[in-house]
Amino acid sequence: MRYLPLSDQNRAEMLGSVGVASVDDLFADIPAAAKAKAKFDLSNTMSEMEVERVLSAVAAKNLNASQAPSFLGAGNYRHHTPASLDYIIQRGEFLTAYTPYQPEISQGTLQAIYEFQTQVALITGMEVANASMYDGATACAEAATMACRVTKRAKVLVSGSVHPHYRDVTATALRFMDMNIECLAPDPVGIEDLIGRVGPDLACVIVQTPGFFGHLNDYTALAEACHAAGALLVICVAEPVSLGLLKSPGAMGADIVVGDGQSIATPTCFGGPGVGLFTTREKFIRQMPGRLAGETVDENGRRGWVLTLSTREQHIRREKATSNICTNSGLIALAFSVHMTLLGEAGFRRLAELNHAHAALLADKLEALKGVKILPTAFFNEFAVQLSKPAAPVVEALAKRNILGGIPVSRFYPTYPELENILLLTATEMNTEADIDILVNALKEVLS
Amino acid sequence: MINTITTSGHRALQIEQPLIFELDTGGSTAVDLPAAPKVRTRLGDLRSDKPIGLPGLSEPEVVRHYTRLSQKNYSIDTGFYPLGSCTMKHNPRLNEKMARLPGFADIHPYQPQSTAQGAYELIDTLAHWLKTLTGMPAVAMSPAAGAHGELCGLMCIRTAHEANGQGARKLVLVPESAHGTNPATAALCGYRVESIPATALGRVDINAMKAKLSSDVAAVMITNPNTCGLFETECIEIAQAVHAAGAYFYMDGANFNALVGRVRIADLGVDAMHINLHKTFSTPHGGGGPGAGPTVLSAALAAFVPVPFVVRGANGFSVVEHAGTGAAQKSFGRMKGFQGQFGVFVRALSYILAMGVDGLRQASGDAVLNANYLRVKLSAELTPAFDGICMHEVVFDDSFLKNTGVSTLDVAKALIDEGFHPMTMYFPLVVHGALLMEPTETESKATLDQFIASLLALARKAKQGDQAEWFKGSPRLAPRRRLDEIQAARKPVLRWRKADVNAAVTKQAAE
Numbered sequence: 001m002r003y004l005p006l007s008d009q010n011r012a013e014m015l016g017s018v019g020v021a022s023v024d025d026l027f028a029d030i031p032a033a034a035k036a037k038a039k040f041d042l043s044n045t046m047s048e049m050e051v052e053r054v055l056s057a058v059a060a061k062n063l064n065a066s067q068a069p070s071f072l073g074a075g076n077y078r079h080h081t082p083a084s085l086d087y088i089i090q091r092g093e094f095l096t097a098y099t100p101y102q103p104e105i106s107q108g109t110l111q112a113i114y115e116f117q118t119q120v121a122l123i124t125g126m127e128v129a130n131a132s133m134y135d136g137a138t139a140c141a142e143a144a145t146m147a148c149r150v151t152k153r154a155k156v157l158v159s160g161s162v163h164p165h166y167r168d169v170t171a172t173a174l175r176f177m178d179m180n181i182e183c184l185a186p187d188p189v190g191i192e193d194l195i196g197r198v199g200p201d202l203a204c205v206i207v208q209t210p211g212f213f214g215h216l217n218d219y220t221a222l223a224e225a226c227h228a229a230g231a232l233l234v235i236c237v238a239e240p241v242s243l244g245l246l247k248s249p250g251a252m253g254a255d256i257v258v259g260d261g262q263s264i265a266t267p268t269c270f271g272g273p274g275v276g277l278f279t280t281r282e283k284f285i286r287q288m289p290g291r292l293a294g295e296t297v298d299e300n301g302r303r304g305w306v307l308t309l310s311t312r313e314q315h316i317r318r319e320k321a322t323s324n325i326c327t328n329s330g331l332i333a334l335a336f337s338v339h340m341t342l343l344g345e346a347g348f349r350r351l352a353e354l355n356h357a358h359a360a361l362l363a364d365k366l367e368a369l370k371g372v373k374i375l376p377t378a379f380f381n382e383f384a385v386q387l388s389k390p391a392a393p394v395v396e397a398l399a400k401r402n403i404l405g406g407i408p409v410s411r412f413y414p415t416y417p418e419l420e421n422i423l424l425l426t427a428t429e430m431n432t433e434a435d436i437d438i439l440v441n442a443l444k445e446v447l448s
Numbered sequence: 449m450i451n452t453i454t455t456s457g458h459r460a461l462q463i464e465q466p467l468i469f470e471l472d473t474g475g476s477t478a479v480d481l482p483a484a485p486k487v488r489t490r491l492g493d494l495r496s497d498k499p500i501g502l503p504g505l506s507e508p509e510v511v512r513h514y515t516r517l518s519q520k521n522y523s524i525d526t527g528f529y530p531l532g533s534c535t536m537k538h539n540p541r542l543n544e545k546m547a548r549l550p551g552f553a554d555i556h557p558y559q560p561q562s563t564a565q566g567a568y569e570l571i572d573t574l575a576h577w578l579k580t581l582t583g584m585p586a587v588a589m590s591p592a593a594g595a596h597g598e599l600c601g602l603m604c605i606r607t608a609h610e611a612n613g614q615g616a617r618k619l620v621l622v623p624e625s626a627h628g629t630n631p632a633t634a635a636l637c638g639y640r641v642e643s644i645p646a647t648a649l650g651r652v653d654i655n656a657m658k659a660k661l662s663s664d665v666a667a668v669m670i671t672n673p674n675t676c677g678l679f680e681t682e683c684i685e686i687a688q689a690v691h692a693a694g695a696y697f698y699m700d701g702a703n704f705n706a707l708v709g710r711v712r713i714a715d716l717g718v719d720a721m722h723i724n725l726h727k728t729f730s731t732p733h734g735g736g737g738p739g740a741g742p743t744v745l746s747a748a749l750a751a752f753v754p755v756p757f758v759v760r761g762a763n764g765f766s767v768v769e770h771a772g773t774g775a776a777q778k779s780f781g782r783m784k785g786f787q788g789q790f791g792v793f794v795r796a797l798s799y800i801l802a803m804g805v806d807g808l809r810q811a812s813g814d815a816v817l818n819a820n821y822l823r824v825k826l827s828a829e830l831t832p833a834f835d836g837i838c839m840h841e842v843v844f845d846d847s848f849l850k851n852t853g854v855s856t857l858d859v860a861k862a863l864i865d866e867g868f869h870p871m872t873m874y875f876p877l878v879v880h881g882a883l884l885m886e887p888t889e890t891e892s893k894a895t896l897d898q899f900i901a902s903l904l905a906l907a908r909k910a911k912q913g914d915q916a917e918w919f920k921g922s923p924r925l926a927p928r929r930r931l932d933e934i935q936a937a938r939k940p941v942l943r944w945r946k947a948d949v950n951a952a953v954t955k956q957a958a959e
Contacts, residue, residue, distance in 0.1 A: 001803060002802075003538055003730075003803065003811075003889075004807070004810060004890065005890065005891065005893075006814050006817070006818075006892065006893060010892075010893040011814075011817060013893070014818075014820075014821045017824050018817070018821060018823075018824050019824070020820075020837070023814075023816070026816045026817060026839075027679075027710050027711075029679035029839075030707075030710065031681075031683070033715075034684065034711050034715040034716055037711075037712060037715045038711050038712055040580055040709065040805045041580065042577060044805060044806045045804035045807040046801050046802055048802065051542060051546070051798055051801045051802050052545070055546045055549070055798060055801070056551075058566045059550070060551055060566065061565045061566030061569065062551045062552070062565070062567055063563035064551050064553075064554040065555070065556065067550075070556065072558060076556055076558070076786060078556070082478070082507075086548075088514045090544060091514070091515070091518045092523050092525030093518035093519065093522075093523045093525065094514075094518050094521065094523075095523070095539065095732045096524035096539050096733065097522065097524075097734075098529065098531055098534055098536060098735070098736070098869075099733070099735065100735065100736070102860075102864065102869065102870055104926040104930065105520075105864055105927070106520075106521055106522065107520035107521070107927050107928055108517035109735040109736070111465070111467070112517055114944070115467060115468050115944070117943050118467075118469065118944045119502065121943050122500050122501045127943075128942045128943060129942075129943070134592035134596065134737075135592065135784065136785060137782075137784060137785035138592065138783075145636075163785075165784075166785070168781060168782040169782055172780065172782060172783050173636070175781075176606065176637045176638050177636060177637075209494075216492050216494040217494075218493070218494060244500075245491065245496070246491065246494045246496055247496040248496065248500075251498075260785070266791070267554055268553070268554060268556045269547075269553055269555075269790055269791040270557050270786070270787055271785065271787045271788075272592070272738075272786055272787060272788055272790045272792070273740075273789045273790075274786075292940070293942070294942050295936065295941040295942075296933065296935050296936035296941075297931070298930060298931045299921075299929040300929050302928060305931075306933050308936040308940060309937055311937075313628075314628035314632035315875075316628070317632070318632055319631035319632055319635040321628070321632040323632070324595040324599060324636050325593075325595055325596075326593065326594065326595045326627075326628075327592075327593035327724075327726065327733075327736065327738070327739040328593075328736050328738075329592075329736075329737045330733075330734045330735040330736025330738070331732065331735060331737065331738060332734075332737075333736075334734070334735065338510070340502065341478075341510050341513070341514075342479050342507065342510050343502070344477045344478065344502055344505060345499065345500055345502040345504055346475055346504055347478070348500070348502055350477070354482070356491065357485050357486075357489075358484075358485070360487040360488060360489060361485050364488070377490065377492065378490055378494060379490055380491070396560055399563050404556065404563070411558060429481065
């Protein structure tokens with residue numbers, strides 16, 4: 001087997017050194033009766049080309065977005081990946097390193113994390129960011145539990161603008177920690193009253209911008225109401241490209257900002273792995289979950305970086321840790337950071353402009369269709385539309401025409417019949433005007 | 449001492465590299481984008497033109513920046529990385545190539561299910577391998593890493609207890625040798641934690657455990673092979689006692705790589721176990737992640753599996769996405785966005801297919817053989833913490849350093865100059881000054897022999913006496929000498945700020 005360097009001669013010599021007759025003898029501690037049952041009806045070793053053949057055939061069963069115009073989003077976005085990004089993250093020194101526990105020989109990863117933390121803090125308008133969480137949904141859950149620790153309260157209010165997976169993962173986490181959560185109904189029209197619900201029992205309010213249905217909201221007044229009541233405001237950002245163009249959550253007064261960096265870091269990859277972004281204010285850093293890289297000096301006084309404030313973490317604090325997270329999303333955080341570095345301020349802004357322009361173009365063309373109503377008046381690169389008929393069969397009909405034409409909201413909210421006709425559409429820099437025309441023309445036929 | 453002073457501050461391949469923020473050339477970008485179509489913008493009053501503060505660089509500058517950073521990292525591709533409990537085995541590039549097939553990389557989790565049959569098939573095939581290798585009837589695929597898999601297992605356990613009228617059980621027993629994630633996870637699941645002592649043989653003290661079992665215990669979490677690199681010989685008796693007390697048996701599968709193809713964990717009486725795909729099944733660690741922690745479940749827990757999960761029907765595959773209805777009637781809910789770590793699944797299946805069940809069995813054999821070879825050869829100078837055969841990793845204590853003034857940390861730092869990544873240090877906590885080494889099966893005998901020679905030489909040097917100062921000065925040849933971790937924690941500087949702003953903020957924080 002090509003991944004195993006020991007030869008039979010090596011094995012024989014080494015067994016001799018160890019003083020046993022066979023490799024099986026090394027497993028003598030496992031109960032014999034249990035070992036005897038270890039029979040497996042599974043395939044044997046394959047050559048590289050056989051694996052490629054088998055997996056390519058499986059991949060070919062999927063309709064991928066390079067074969068069909070795609071307008072899918074809902075927290076997982078298709079953006080262009082510069083060639084140098086993929087080259088950099090495949091360098092073995094990044095790809096095959098572990099968590100940087102030995103800082104003297106991990107300065108590459110540590111400096112990259114420090115740069116990532118700075119970039120994430122800058123674009124969200126916040127003071128500090130951690131080294132990453134698993135994804136946006138789990139980062140949101142961590143934000144809720146952190147808010148409970150900070151405020152010593154046990155109730156969380158979740159807006160109907162929040163991605164349903166973020167909401168569900170947060171609800172799961174809080175339920176097992178015996179804390180309370182109130183989730184408002186999905187809000188496709190953008191009319192919910194949050195300020196009126198803020199009270200002295202709340203640990204935090206969780207909102208999202210751009211909202212799940214595409215709405216853009218300024219949460220400055222909500223932040224003030226939260227702070228007046230001693231609660232925190234958590235703002236989720238599922239599409240961080242939007243931060244190139246929009247008022248930052250930090251500028252609105254958020255206490256914790258979480259999100260998913262997937263859209264900037266990686267292809268859609270069927271939804272994972274992403275990278276959870278987690279930022280907060282400096283005064284809360286000792287309550288933060290996750291790893292942090294910090295600046296220091298070595299014995300020769302040269303600047304360097306280490307993992308720091310680890311007394312918050314599970315390997316030191318065990319059951320009193322701020323989270324159980326250990327492995328995070330390091331390589332995807334690196335990809336995020338490399339792409340942000342490639343873009344720079346000018347590129348980031350231009351990318352955001354281009355996304356919004358394509359979405360606005362799509363909206364302009366859709367508005368000319370009968371049976372299509374765009375719900376948000378302000379949006380970034382994604383918006384909900386109300387169709388004249390149920391969205392799910394419309395999407396199926398579009399798929400038959402080789403178009404990945406949006407996501408029926410009913411797939412997230414099957415128990416809300418009033419959402420049956422709502423379709424979520426996204427346009428990014430990847431959607432050309434020709435793509436947009438294909439979608440609009442097909443939609444016209446399907447709806448007629 | 450070599451004179452390392454140069455005009456540039458660089459030292460041959462070790463090139464000092466500023467932060468990207470310090471390289472800002474102002475206004476440039478490494479990404480050329482087409483012009484935006486002219487349209488009416490619809491941003492309401494949320495548009496912001498305030499500068500963000502991101503630096504602008506060209507493509508060659510960015511590529512060089514990260515290439516230089518990469519050269520300051522140790523990695524598996526660079527050399528031997530015997531970090532105990534972390535399973536730093538070779539990461540085949542075939543896995544990367546497969547994950548980048550457009551049919552896997554360029555698909556969306558919410559495209560119509562009829563257009564993603566290959567993705568569901570891939571998840572189902574990997575699930576089949578994991579279930580077959582463990583003998584378990586069900587697997588939750590969505591956990592994102594080992595600790596997340598532990599949480600999944602405990603959430604299933606708590607939900608099962610509540611469904612069975614046993615919701616009053618509030619205690620989880622964890623051995624003192626356990627990884628920190630075990631007690632942290634139990635706490636996140638609303639449980640109190642009590643620890644179980646170890647025997648002198650490095651195993652769970654089964655009598656002490658039995659004494660703690662009661663109608664208050666929800667689960668016992670045991671790592672097997674344990675963090676001392678030893679198989680828990682009384683595993684089946686432990687499972688029986690746990691079940692007799694009405695509790696569930698969680699096995700931490702971080703070390704499953706020692707058992708693959710050798711024993712099915714179902715035959716050990718396990719109710720739930722997570723599998724670190726980034727350890728056992730060779731997906732890259734990536735400097736800290738991403739991983740994936742699918743969690744296999746016994747029949748008693750299978751019904752509580754989190755959403756989403758893939759099911760096979762007459763018309764192909766579909767995915768169950770909502771708890772509380774149909775096949776997910778008893779599901780505890782959702783714990784991860786979308787469909788789990790799909791890109792990691794592709795890599796793991798690519799590795800599994802390449803290895804095959806015969807190759808996987810050979811791999812666990814070679815991993816255990818390599819660890820025992822280290823154990824025997826290193827025992828010439830080091831002191832093994834436990835007698836007898838170990839599994840995939842071996843732990844030494846620091847008694848061989850007694851009265852030398854040299855610590856485990858010093859030996860580890862000296863190994864860096866020898867060109868090796870240090871072993872895990874001071875873990876497990878039950879071994880004094882522990883040095884935990886996991887060679888994995890993907891290292892050659894020649895590499896092990898070089899490592900053994902270096903480590904034995906260091907041990908002999910320490911024992912000569914009067915060498916503490918030399919050791920404390922290690923490493924000398926790495927990109928950095930020892931770093932001041934106390935300063936980093938006392939005055940945290942967690943981000944770059946324009947000149948002097950950090951200093952002011954730090955000063956303010958210190959006051």
